[in-house]
Amino acid sequence: MELVKRYVAAVQRELPEDKRQEIGRELNANxxxxxxAFEQQQGQLSDEDIAAVLKKMGHPQAVAYQFVPPQSLVAxxxxxxxxxxxFMVTGLLFVLHVVGSSVDLMRSSNVNLIRFxxxxxxxxxxxxxxxxxxxxLIFAAVNINGARISGSDAKDWQPRDLPxxxxxxxxxSLTDIFTDLATYIFLLIVIWHPLWxxxxxxxxxxxxxxEHALQLLQWFxxxxxxxxxxxxxxLHRRIWNRNLLLNSVLxxxxxxxxxVALALSGPLLQTGPAELQxxxxxxxxxRGLTYGLLITACFPAxxxxxxxxxxxxxxx
Amino acid sequence: xxxxxxxxxxLELRRGVLVLAVLxxxxxxxxxxxxxxxxxxxxxxxxxxxxYPLVRRLAEQGLLDxxxxxxxxxxxxxxxxxxxxxxxxxxxxxxxxxxxxxxGPLLDETEKLALQQSxxxx
Numbered sequence: 301m302e303l304v305k306r307y308v309a310a311v312q313r314e315l316p317e318d319k320r321q322e323i324g325r326e327l328n329a330n331x332x333x334x335x336x337a338f339e340q341q342q343g344q345l346s347d348e349d350i351a352a353v354l355k356k357m358g359h360p361q362a363v364a365y366q367f368v369p370p371q372s373l374v375a376x377x378x379x380x381x382x383x384x385x386x387f388m389v390t391g392l393l394f395v396l397h398v399v400g401s402s403v404d405l406m407r408s409s410n411v412n413l414i415r416f417x418x419x420x421x422x423x424x425x426x427x428x429x430x431x432x433x434x435x436x437l438i439f440a441a442v443n444i445n446g447a448r449i450s451g452s453d454a455k456d457w458q459p460r461d462l463p464x465x466x467x468x469x470x471x472x473s474l475t476d477i478f479t480d481l482a483t484y485i486f487l488l489i490v491i492w493h494p495l496w497x498x499x500x501x502x503x504x505x506x507x508x509x510x511e512h513a514l515q516l517l518q519w520f521x522x523x524x525x526x527x528x529x530x531x532x533x534x535l536h537r538r539i540w541n542r543n544l545l546l547n548s549v550l551x552x553x554x555x556x557x558x559x560v561a562l563a564l565s566g567p568l569l570q571t572g573p574a575e576l577q578x579x580x581x582x583x584x585x586x587r588g589l590t591y592g593l594l595i596t597a598c599f600p601a602x603x604x605x606x607x608x609x610x611x612x613x614x615x616x
Numbered sequence: 617x618x619x620x621x622x623x624x625x626x627l628e629l630r631r632g633v634l635v636l637a638v639l640x641x642x643x644x645x646x647x648x649x650x651x652x653x654x655x656x657x658x659x660x661x662x663x664x665x666x667x668y669p670l671v672r673r674l675a676e677q678g679l680l681d682x683x684x685x686x687x688x689x690x691x692x693x694x695x696x697x698x699x700x701x702x703x704x705x706x707x708x709x710x711x712x713x714x715x716x717x718x719x720g721p722l723l724d725e726t727e728k729l730a731l732q733q734s735x736x737x738x
Contacts (some may be wrong), residue, residue, distance in 0.1 A: 330649055333690070366668075
């Protein structure tokens with residue numbers, strides 16, 4: 301019966317400690333009964349016969365899992381909420397890293413775009429991996445005793461609140477929302493950098509905005525703040541409705557007009573003392589920025605047209 | 617339908633019925649192996665890997681009472697329906713009978729259709 305002892309011990313090793321003794325005892329009793337019955341039919345059992353019976357019962361791990369099924373770290377019911385939370389939190393982290401890196405960029409006398417992108421990427425990955433692990437562990441800790449996090453919203457819904465079946469675009473993508481948020485906050489930081497960067501640091505820079513351009517940008521800031529609020533509203537609703545579309549049309553119209561006006565409003569950049577002799581370079585940069593702004597204006601213009609058409613479809 | 621599909625669907629179909637069969641069999645006390653033999657004698661073949669964990673789960677849910685006894689020179693764990701298990705068995709039996717009476721005519725129609733089709737193919 302050495303084989304039976306080995307088999308039962310192998311099953312017990314795969315079980316939680318508090319259940320090992322009881323299940324092992326019961327499994328041993330059941331196997332012995334089975335071997336007894338087999339012996340009555342076949343006569344004296346050899347080790348091969350016993351091995352065949354045990355083999356038929358299944359691998360010790362599979363048998364242990366039948367007694368105590370392995371549990372997933374997060375319950376299936378909470379998986380959609382986990383994915384949503386991870387997406388939201390990593391999105392917010394991305395925005396925060398853009399903000400942090402933008403502040404550093406503004407403070408730095410040496411503007412290095414590659415360093416800026418690397419700082420965002422490495423910093424974001426570092427924090428995101430840690431946050432990912434913490435969120436999954438929180439879900440696992442709640443689920444461990446059978447409690448579920450999601451489910452309360454499942455009762456408070458109305459069929460009328462569901463988006464129309466023929467309008468697939470009505471669901472707002474989280475990626476779009478967080479990309480917009482990151483862009484708006486980055487813009488605000490660039491525009492209002494004189495608030496936290498000393499005049500000496502600004503003076504050290506090779507290229508800065510002209511006073512006229514900076515003033516225009518600052519006048520436009522309330523619209524950017526409105527755009528941030530609109531993104532937060534989108535994050536809350538997650539479905540395009542008439543009010544959201546109308547506001548999006550207005551904000552995009554304002555962005556389009558402003559970007560074109562800014563591009564055509566004359567010199568946007570000025571050179572610092574070290575670059576006074578390389579005026580040619582400053583002019584090139586200024587022209588590049590003008591074209592850049594005109595190209596950038598195409599994006600809100602496209603969204604303006606898109607949301608206007610969507611609004612018309614919703615009003616039909 | 618492939619044999620793996622059939623196996624999967626058979627397993628799903630049998631899963632719920634096995635609980636009812638086990639509860640019904642445990643109106644009398646049984647230990648693991650004797651319960652399996654009893655079910656086999658009634659035409660319900662169930663492997664040990666499914667039956668023993670199922671019985672334990674039902675006991676953990678309070679549907680079965682259990683006690684260890686010495687018999688034939690060996691200790692065995694005997695299971696029997698608890699009061700709660702008895703109440704549940706009555707309810708499940710009603711449910712099963714209703715389902716069975718509803719399924720009967722449906723399956724008769726399926727059988728007729730199968731016979732008609734086999735007649736056409738001939």
